[in-house]
Amino acid sequence: MYKNQHETTPNRKLTPMSAAEIVVAGLRKRYGATRALDGMSFTVRPGLVTGFLGPNGAGKSTTMRVILGLDAVDAGTALIEGKPYHSLRHPLNHVGSLLDAAALHPSRSARDHLLWLAHSQGLAARRVNQVIEQVGLTSAARRKAGGYSLGMRQRLGIAAALLGDPPIIMLDEPFNGMDPDGIIWMRGFLRSLAAQGRAVLVSSHLMSEVQDTADHLVVVGRGKAIADAGVADLIAAASGNRVALRTTAGTHAMRVLGHAGAAVAATGRDTITVSGLPADRIVTLLNQSAVPFSEVSAHRATLEDVYLELTRDAVEFRAATQSEVSR
Amino acid sequence: MRLALHAEWTKMRTVASPLWLLLGTVAATVALSAVATSVVNCTARGCGGDTTKLSLMGVYLGQAPVAILAVLVISGEYSSGMIRTTLTAMPRRATAFAAKAITLTGVVAVGGTVAVLGAVLAGRLILPDLGDQALSLADGPTLRAVFGTVLYLILIGLLSLGIATAVRDSATSIGIVLGLLYIFPIISGTISDPDWQRLLQQIAPMSAGLAIQATTDLHSLPLSPWAGLGVTAGWATAALLAGGLLLRVRDT
Numbered sequence: 237m238y239k240n241q242h243e244t245t246p247n248r249k250l251t252p253m254s255a256a257e258i259v260v261a262g263l264r265k266r267y268g269a270t271r272a273l274d275g276m277s278f279t280v281r282p283g284l285v286t287g288f289l290g291p292n293g294a295g296k297s298t299t300m301r302v303i304l305g306l307d308a309v310d311a312g313t314a315l316i317e318g319k320p321y322h323s324l325r326h327p328l329n330h331v332g333s334l335l336d337a338a339a340l341h342p343s344r345s346a347r348d349h350l351l352w353l354a355h356s357q358g359l360a361a362r363r364v365n366q367v368i369e370q371v372g373l374t375s376a377a378r379r380k381a382g383g384y385s386l387g388m389r390q391r392l393g394i395a396a397a398l399l400g401d402p403p404i405i406m407l408d409e410p411f412n413g414m415d416p417d418g419i420i421w422m423r424g425f426l427r428s429l430a431a432q433g434r435a436v437l438v439s440s441h442l443m444s445e446v447q448d449t450a451d452h453l454v455v456v457g458r459g460k461a462i463a464d465a466g467v468a469d470l471i472a473a474a475s476g477n478r479v480a481l482r483t484t485a486g487t488h489a490m491r492v493l494g495h496a497g498a499a500v501a502a503t504g505r506d507t508i509t510v511s512g513l514p515a516d517r518i519v520t521l522l523n524q525s526a527v528p529f530s531e532v533s534a535h536r537a538t539l540e541d542v543y544l545e546l547t548r549d550a551v552e553f554r555a556a557t558q559s560e561v562s563r
Numbered sequence: 564m565r566l567a568l569h570a571e572w573t574k575m576r577t578v579a580s581p582l583w584l585l586l587g588t589v590a591a592t593v594a595l596s597a598v599a600t601s602v603v604n605c606t607a608r609g610c611g612g613d614t615t616k617l618s619l620m621g622v623y624l625g626q627a628p629v630a631i632l633a634v635l636v637i638s639g640e641y642s643s644g645m646i647r648t649t650l651t652a653m654p655r656r657a658t659a660f661a662a663k664a665i666t667l668t669g670v671v672a673v674g675g676t677v678a679v680l681g682a683v684l685a686g687r688l689i690l691p692d693l694g695d696q697a698l699s700l701a702d703g704p705t706l707r708a709v710f711g712t713v714l715y716l717i718l719i720g721l722l723s724l725g726i727a728t729a730v731r732d733s734a735t736s737i738g739i740v741l742g743l744l745y746i747f748p749i750i751s752g753t754i755s756d757p758d759w760q761r762l763l764q765q766i767a768p769m770s771a772g773l774a775i776q777a778t779t780d781l782h783s784l785p786l787s788p789w790a791g792l793g794v795t796a797g798w799a800t801a802a803l804l805a806g807g808l809l810l811r812v813r814d815t
Binding site: 301304305306307308321322324327328333335336338339340341342343344345348349351352353355356357358396 | 566567569570571573574577578579580639640643644645647648650651652653654655812814815
């Protein structure tokens with residue numbers, strides 16, 4: 237299901253200098269006693285959707301504001317195609333971003349909002365009509381943006397991000413407030429942007445929102461990246477070479493497999509996870525000892541498991557019962 | 564800079580409130596001037612005072628919508644968060660700020676000219692025809708008063724823009740600007756010491772700046788017309804510098 241990074245990376249981007257569209261290196265920032273960013277480093281590559289994941293307060297939005305030159309840092313650099321954002325001549329032709337869909341003048345129409353943005357980059361009004369059509373807002377374009385639903389505002393924000401036809405798209409929590417139709421549309425849209433060779437960075441605090449969309453994940457906690465890897469690699473690393481075994485004779489099975497040198501752990505009322513032995517050897521051993529079992533399968537971690545595992549120590553405010561609730 | 568100006572002008576013209584506030588300035592200025600000129604006692608020898616200043620009195624009121632317009636130009640963006648979109652599109656903050664100031668100057672110049680000429684016209688129509696004493700733009704001091712009053716409105720706009728950029732909140736900024744304009748005259752009215760009173764009139768942004776409207780008894784003024792407008796310009800410059808510097812160094 238997840239595409240290999242090298243298959244989706246367009247050939248024109250193969251030279252190392254242009255390989256990464258966004259390079260974030262060692263960002264540090266304090267707000268008083270709070271460390272908002274604590275050595276944040278990662279890269280965003282073309283042709284991929286990079287999921288930027290982490291609990292609320294982990295530093296995702298701050299990092300995005302730093303990339304866009306809105307917030308200053310105490311240390312570190314964030315470069316767009318090798319240059320700091322504020323040195324870009326027509327920045328929207330390099331990076332399209334959506335930080336907050338509600339950041340609109342409520343009595344200005346969607347079309348006029350895009351029009352002033354277009355004028356700021358020297359783009360023609362024709363381009364405004366194109367992006368409006370692209371996000372499906374044509375019929376509402378002349379209405380005041382203040383009357384838009386959150387989903388429509390997200391679409392308008394996406395239109396603004398697309399205005400300069402940029403090679404980099406950066407969206408902060410674009411799924412927030414979207415109805416299921418909108419979420420499906422957004423996923424397809426992000427995939428198509430990456431398929432066109434663009435670098436797409438999408439933040440979310442929920443793994444479920446990006447797990448079917450992202451090729452690459454940057455997981456952050458407490459102001460730094462705690463994982464920066466392809467989705468398939470992350471799952472493989474978390475799964476290990478483990479085998480899940482379903483049996484009603486758990487104690488017996490654990491003893492037999494333990495004697496054979498496997499590490500065994502009970503993971504449920506009638507399930508055991510075994511590592512250190514291949515599945516066929518486990519079946520043979522259990523048959524020899526006449527241990528009944530109903531299922532042997534390769535254990536496969538879900539992204540949700542990976543994410544919860546990674547961010548376990550990084551959640552700033554955790555309710556005591558959250559781990560129970562999330563099961 | 565050309566692109567930033569184009570963008571700011573598009574912003575200005577695509578919402579209704581700037582136009583309404585400018586119309587408010589015109590209406591308030593002309594209305595108050597009309598009232599002032601119709602209640603004055605005139606005899607065959609004259610109207611016992613500075614009729615030019617009297618005809619331009621409407622800007623006491625007409626400056627308030629200008630101040631509100633100027634505040635909203637930037638504080639409206641802070642309240643919605645749109646300032647981030649603006650600075651993402653125009654990352655050179657000094658350029659973005661200058662584009663706002665220039666666009667504001669342009670619209671206030673147009674609105675202010677209409678308002679001030681309307682007030683002069685109202686004065687001409689209402690005041691009795693005194694022959695050679697009639698209001699005329701061909702008269703040097705009168706032309707200076709009219710032109711200077713438009714400049715005064717522009718300076719009030721820039722002062723308000725600077726304060727709002729520093730303060731970022733609409734209500735607070737409007738409160739500070741209107742307080743700065745209207746509280747000084749109230750204080751100086753309650754002070755009995757003539758030296759202090761004179762000093763207040765020399766440093767207050769409104770009473771100093773509106774010295775530009777005087778056409779008679781110039782030697783009895785606390786300060787000369789152009790020096791007075793210079794004081795207001797000083798206030799505006801200080802506010803723009805403070806606002807511009809804070810915009811450059813602050814996170815948004």
